[in-house]
Amino acid sequence: MAEAHIRITAGGPYIVTGGVPLSGRQPSVSTHGEPLDWEPAEANPDGYAFEERYLLCRCGGSKTKPLCDATHATFEWERALTASREPSASRRERVEGDGIALTDDTTLCSDYGFCGNRFTSVWDMAGEASDPEVRAKLLRMVQSCPSGRIQLEDAEGNAIEPAFRPSIAPIPDGPLWVRGGITMEAGDGTPLESRNRMTLCRCGQSQNKPFCDGAHKSHEFHAP
Numbered sequence: 001m002a003e004a005h006i007r008i009t010a011g012g013p014y015i016v017t018g019g020v021p022l023s024g025r026q027p028s029v030s031t032h033g034e035p036l037d038w039e040p041a042e043a044n045p046d047g048y049a050f051e052e053r054y055l056l057c058r059c060g061g062s063k064t065k066p067l068c069d070a071t072h073a074t075f076e077w078e079r080a081l082t083a084s085r086e087p088s089a090s091r092r093e094r095v096e097g098d099g100i101a102l103t104d105d106t107t108l109c110s111d112y113g114f115c116g117n118r119f120t121s122v123w124d125m126a127g128e129a130s131d132p133e134v135r136a137k138l139l140r141m142v143q144s145c146p147s148g149r150i151q152l153e154d155a156e157g158n159a160i161e162p163a164f165r166p167s168i169a170p171i172p173d174g175p176l177w178v179r180g181g182i183t184m185e186a187g188d189g190t191p192l193e194s195r196n197r198m199t200l201c202r203c204g205q206s207q208n209k210p211f212c213d214g215a216h217k218s219h220e221f222h223a224p
């Protein structure tokens with residue numbers, strides 16, 4: 001089977017090849033509405049049937065979401081890939097902790113809120129990571145961030161990342177959570193940076209395409 005890969009067509013869908021599993025995930029939340037973890041999406045707890053190659057909607061208009069139904073060709077929408085092509089590492093701000101560093105690329109935020117709660121935030125916790133309990137919580141919160149906006153590095157500068165197999169999770173009413181370092185290219189064949197955790201816009205409204213910038217919320221995007 002071919003390598004897991006996503007081609008972002010110039011005026012249409014994401015073309016996914018390599019037999020990438022497709023299964024929705026949604027945040028589980030506390031009684032205070034704070035995100036805790038990820039769980040199978042209610043709408044399709046067993047995942048979608050998928051093939052070696054399939055097309056995912058990125059205009060937001062498909063009636064067969066998350067799959068493309070060619071609606072993209074029937075209306076005007078902003079198709080351009082506007083995200084910076086510079087490596088994410090060049091934009092990351094660092095918070096140094098005890099044998100650990102938190103790095104933050106704010107341009108990638110998809111606004112799921114795993115980075116904080118009523119009591120603290122990952123930026124504060126990074127400075128307190130010598131406490132094993134804080135460190136464990138910090139790891140869990142950072143690695144739950146679907147977009148990879150926040151990441152951790154060890155003392156040698158190695159990324160501390162969860163071991164995801166290549167997979168795609170449509171988040172209900174939100175982006176495609178792309179996991180496992182799936183390679184990507186623009187429609188003209190230009191390779192795009194790939195990361196272990198990425199959120200790709202599927203509402204058509206992001207100003208930072210192909211990445212989600214949280215605009216699905218203000219546009220009340222609806223998708224199972």
Ligand code: FES
Pocket residue numbers: 110174175176200201202203204205206211212213214215216217
């Ligand atoms: S899915 Fe389009 S901005 Fe989040």
